[in-house]
Amino acid sequence: MAERTAIIGSRVGLHARPAAIFAEAAGELPVEVTIALETEPSEDALDASSILSLMGLGAEYGTKVVLRAEGEGAEEALDQLVKILEIDHDSE
Amino acid sequence: MSTHKVEKFSGVGVSAGRVIGTVRRMPDAIQAPADGAPLPEGATIDSETARLAQATQAVAAQLKARAALATGDAQAVLKATALMASDKSLLKSATKLVASGTCAESALWEAADAVATQLSALGGYMAERAGDVLDVRARIVAELRGVPAPGIPDSETPFVLVAVDLAPADTATLDPAKVLALVTSDGGPQSHTAIIARSLGLPAIVAASDTTALVDGDVVYVDGIDGLVVRNPTEVESATARTYANREQLPEFDGRGVLADGHRVPLLANVGSGTDAQAAAKAGAEGVGLLRTEFCFLGREKEPSHEEQVAAYGAVFEAFAQKKVVVRTLDAGADKPLPFLTDSTEPNPALGVRGYRTDTTSPGVLARQLTAISEAAANHQAEVWTMAPMISTPAEAQDFAALVRTANLATAGVMIEVPSAALMAERILERCDFVSIGTNDLTQYTMAADRQLGSLAELNDPWQPAVLHMIAATSAGAQGAGAKPVGVCGEAAADPALAVVLVGLGVNTLSMNKRALSPVAAVLRTVDLATAQKLAQLALRAASAEEARSLVRAQLPELDRFGL
Incomplete structure (x- = not known):
């Protein structure tokens, strides 16, 4: 099980636009990725490719989230997703 | 549309323009399916x-x-x-x-x-x-x-949008490059559809009840001037539409409202935010005749903070340094409910505790708003005037003026929206500095016709001679009280022909959405004060709104030249 902790870099949190970018990227990966708030147990982790689950997390700027994946390519996949979470998409 | 029979539908023209286009109907809103309804028959x-x-x-x-x-x-x-x-x-x-x-x-x-x-x-x-x-x-x-998706239809080619009525949420996504004209079977001249059409400059007809018969693909002629829709138009309508398309372009407003004889009629803008104010200043508005302060409050659970209000009003004052900005204090109630001010259970909100009246049920909100206006005014160079909505008596005007002075604001006025205030204008103006006539509500209250009801659209017309008599009474009262200023800030001021009548009735300033500045200025420039007064008398003596409108329009040939 690969695991990474990321800090939300979008000023307004994981709202529609950053969530869309992230969900799309997660959906294109060869492995299934889950996402959960750092404070929540892994059983409560949600599908990272679901934009509605992402928005439902209520993750704000600076919130820590944990990404998890299993299988071949999991490490690379998570590294890629962490980068997306930590960028401030609203400053583009 | 199997036949090509020419069919006419009449309604109320609320925004000028004559075009021919293809109908796209606004789909019906999607109704909720039954809770937990079972699988359809035959389905697994x-x-x-x-x-x-x-x-x-x-x-x-x-x-x-x-x-x-x-x-x-x-x-x-x-x-x-x-x-x-x-x-x-x-x-x-x-x-x-x-x-x-x-x-x-x-x-x-x-x-x-x-x-x-x-x-x-x-x-x-x-x-x-x-x-x-x-x-x-x-x-x-x-x-x-298998029904069309809700919302404004998606189309690659421009179309005539036909609906029962349009809600603010619908019009927010309305692309003026795709929509040629608006036609609604419901709604009145003060409906949201009418207001949005005028601000986008789209020809529009409301309360055309029989247009429910129009279907996607019908070719129609829409005449927002005469309030007419024609299905399967002939060469006659095509020619009119061509003439309209080739109309003389209106000159840009040069920032000075004036009659042919040099009589000044300052043209101001109605605005609802700082951004709005900047756009109005750019369009040449000589000031703000109506700052709707609700923008600060609507959609809020709680009263906005002092700092927030000071910043919001200041943004408007900043756009009009050295110029007049008339601030209307919070006008909550009726079609603009606010959870912390208004009672949603009133059986008749238009006649309920709204506008200035909320100060008696929720005292403090108004005083705090005036303090914020005063501080914002002190931070900027605009000449700030303050007025209260929904004033019915001289005593209310006096109380409001006292509140305004307590807040260290120089100029206090009231809106004339209630017939009692129009008739008592002289007594009211002995107690405050100016009045501004809100024709939308003055019409609804004079005619006892709910402005949201399409079926009463004919009554809800500011051309109704009774409404014009109310305006004349207000002007007469203002003269009696020492020639104090009278403005109009309702939709009536945006109708170029009616603007001439208002000036003839003795109104000093007109305030409108910024798009109307140029047409109103162009038409005012073609008449002198004596002519405006003569036209006002014609309208006052008419027996109906229709008669008043056609008598006046016949004397203003410039309207056709500009396709107004």
């Missing part, structure tokens, strides 16, 4: 699951295609909604419901409802996104039912 859980998945994919594909054509923010929003439509977790929870024997429509409706509720609970920005989820839900259910 597998077939229903497949139907649900297909519908979500189809909607996602439509939204993606639209996103590809859009740019900027609109593109980002469409992309995000496309992802919501194909969202795996939404589909999973809806599929579970289908597996328990619920039909696809009800399953999807319930699953999306849970998501929207969750987002709403997060508050703030996420709560606003709940609306996007509900929009996606309506689209998927429309797809499942």
Whole structure:
């Protein structure tokens, strides 16, 4: 099980636009990725490719989230997703 | 449209223009499916699951295609909604419901409802996104039912939008490059449709009840000047539309409202925010005749803070340094309810505790607003005048003026919207510095006709001679009280022909949406004060709104030249 902790870099949190970018990227990966708030147990982790689950997390700027994946390519996949979470998409 | 018979439909023209185009009807709003309705006859859980998945994919594909054509923010929003439509977790929870024997429509409706509720609970920005989820839900259910998606139709070519009525949420997505004209079977001259049409400069007709017979693909002529829709127009209408298309372009407003004889009629703008004010200043407005302060309050659970209010008003004052800005204090109630001020259970809100009257039921909000206006005024160079809405008696005017002076504001006035205030204008103006006539409400109260009701559109017309008599009474009162200023800030001031009548009735300044500045200025420039007074007398003596309008318009040939 690969695991990474990321800090939300979008000023307004994981709202529609950053969530869309992230969900799309997660959906294109060869492995299934889950996402959960750092404070929540892994059983409560949600599908990272679901934009509605992402928005439902209520993750704000600076919130820590944990990404998890299993299988071949999991490490690379998570590294890629962490980068997306930590960028401030609203400053583009 | 099997026949090509010429058919005419009449309504109330609320925004000028004559065009021919193809009809696209606004689809009906999607009604909620029954709670937990069973699988349709003959369907299996597998077939229903497949139907649900297909519908979500189809909607996602439509939204993606639209996103590809859009740019900027609109593109980002469409992309995000496309992802919501194909969202795996939404589909999973809806599929579970289908597996328990619920039909696809009800399953999807319930699953999306849970998501929207969750987002709403997060508050703030996420709560606003709940609306996007509900929009996606309506689209998927429309797809499942095989009916058109809700919202303004998507079309590559410009069209005439025909609807029962349009809500603010509908018009927010209205693209003026795609819509040629608006026609509604319901709604009145003060309806949201009318206001948006005038601000976008689109020809529009409301309360044309028989236009419910129009269908997609019908070719129609829309005449927003005469209030006429013609299905299968002939060469006659084509010629009129061509003449309109070739009308003389209106000169840009040069920032000075004046009659042919040099009599000054300052033309001001109605604004509702700092951004609005900047745009109005750019359009040449000589000041603000109506600053609607509700923008600061609407959609709020609580009263905005002092600092927030000072900043919001200051943004407007900044755009009009050395110029007049008339601030209307909070006008809550009736069609603009506020949870912390108004009682939503009133049986008749238009006649209830609204406008200035809320100061008696929720004292303090008004005084705090005046303090914020005063501080913002001190920070800027604008000449700030302050007025209260919904004043009925001289005593109320006196009390309001006292509150204004306590807040260290120089100029206090009241709105004339209630017939009693129009008739008592002299006594009122002995107690304050100016009045501004709100013709929308003055019309509704004079004619006892709800301005939201399309079926009463004919009564709800500011050309009604009784309304003009109210305005004349107000002017006479202002003269009696020492020639104090009278302005008009209702939609009537934006009608160039009616603007001439208002000036003839003794109104000193006119305030309107910024688009109306140029047409009103152009027409005022063609008449002198004596002519305006003569036309005002013609209108006062008319027996109906229709007669008043046609008598006056016949004397103003310039209207045709500019296609107004």
